[in-house]
Amino acid sequence: MKPLHQFYLVVKRDTFLVACALFLLLVASLAIVGIHYTGYSYNEISDASLLEPSHAHWFGTDVNGRDLLTRTLFGARISLLVAAVGTLVSLTIGVTYGMISGYVGGRVDNIMMRVVEIIYSLPTLVLVIVMVTSLEDHVAGLLKNVGLPGNYSRMVLLFLFLGLTQWLTMARIIRGQVLVLKQQPFVQASLALGQSHARILWQHLLPNLSGIIIVYLTLTIPSIMLDESFLSFLGVGVQAPLASWGTLVSDAVFSINPIKLYWWMLIFPGGLMTLTLLALNFLGDGLRDALDPRVRK
């Protein structure tokens, strides 16, 4: 069964999951298309600073008089982009690593799983902070060489290194599944027919893994999104003029004072981010219950 079809079948059965998927689609389309119809630019400074939500500015404005609705949607765009690319990186590494480890087995499998265990016991997000802060100028130079703006460098580093921290669970689960699958008669039959190992992995094992890959894909997206916003909040993520949900919330937090609460600056970007994460987690949980053979009874 095609993975997307499988996904569709599971979601269709459950109206709540349909609602979650539709909500995510809505957020994504607003971030990609809707942002052009707010009447403001995400980086347009004006005198109307720190305005409460009103007709002119649905989500209010920030310290520099920028429209918060536009900025929240722009933040969504960056956060979703980092999460999507990071997940793709983690998926590629996790699936390849897990398949090789499980398929080859024996000593190689032992060593590969020991490596996973060692990385598990390291403070990976702390290492990502080191990577981003020390490599950003190198990457900015590379980007300028190919004609791209240098302030995208941190985003590129986040794509890569957030993906590099999140492949471990995927690799473990894929390996476990491959260990089971490779004992199946159809694999033995393919071997007897003289098919190459690469072909068996790609044509026979991968389609059988698609369900589980979709489940952990859905669960990886929110964790990378959370990590990205965490780093952006600390000032180690995307840089101005780019903004993500993490930097928006950090702008809000550092303007908190007991005299005046600029609640809209926190509630709108933070709220939309929480709802998105919630929808993704609901979807991931629902899919896991339906598709993961280890959960299925």
Next chain:
Amino acid sequence: MNAIIIRRLIQAIPVLFIVVSLTFLLVRSAPGSPFSTEKKIPPEIIAELEKQYDLNGTILHQYRQYMGKVAHGDLGPSIRYLNRSVNEIIMQTLPVSMVLGSLAYVLALFFGITLGGLAAIRHNQLGDRFIMLLALLGISVPSFVLAPIMVMLFAIKLHLLPVAGWGSPDQIILPAICLSIPFTAAIARLTRGSLLEVLKLDFIRTARAKGLSENTVLFRHALKVAILPIIGYSGPAAAGILTGSIVIETLFGIPGIGPFFVNSALNRDPFMTSGVVLVFSSFLILFNLLADILYFVVDRRVKME
């Protein structure tokens, strides 16, 4: 088993060596000098400062000098915080982070297991649904969104707790709760799932058939087995609390190790950054080893490798 523990400890040495080397070399490979500031400092002065801090010559030379010091337990001077050594800063800030982190850990374990247990007993009833919804919310709300909301509510509006700071007991409550919530939620989900599995097993039916009270069955028999996945999760949880506390310490103005680490990474202070990475990694490796030992002690079926 002792031999295995010793072997694991010895295995940790090359891992730590690689992590610290990588950090130091990466930070030093970045262009610019950690001494350059907003104000223009004459290059001669920067060169002199670099010489004083053993940051002159080739990177490899600097690296050898640094590793020589680390081998003797000296993590070098701090560049951003004048006249203080990395050892001093870690000695002062690490205990603060440890207090906050352990309190959050204990809270997460207590409330996570309690709520997960309650949900499992009321499987598929309203209480179960409600707790699981809360738990999913708990793992979805980022701590830096939750914490300012809690501050606005409990500190600024209701004046129940202080907004920020460190030193008096009431100042630890909000940060510890905010830090613990995602892990409380994760542990609650794990406990529920694992208890539901265990409650189906034969030995539980036997215990009930013997006429034991439901509480005895639950706490003396079922929980003992159901606790295993939570022990398995304790390593990742410790890593999560460690990184989570960086944000919480920044938010609440707590003088822990987190804000120092982020500042020194942003300022490319090679000594402070590598030193903190070394401390964090050693702590987590040790913690994971302890968790594995505990797992082995609780479940004798597992072979310790």
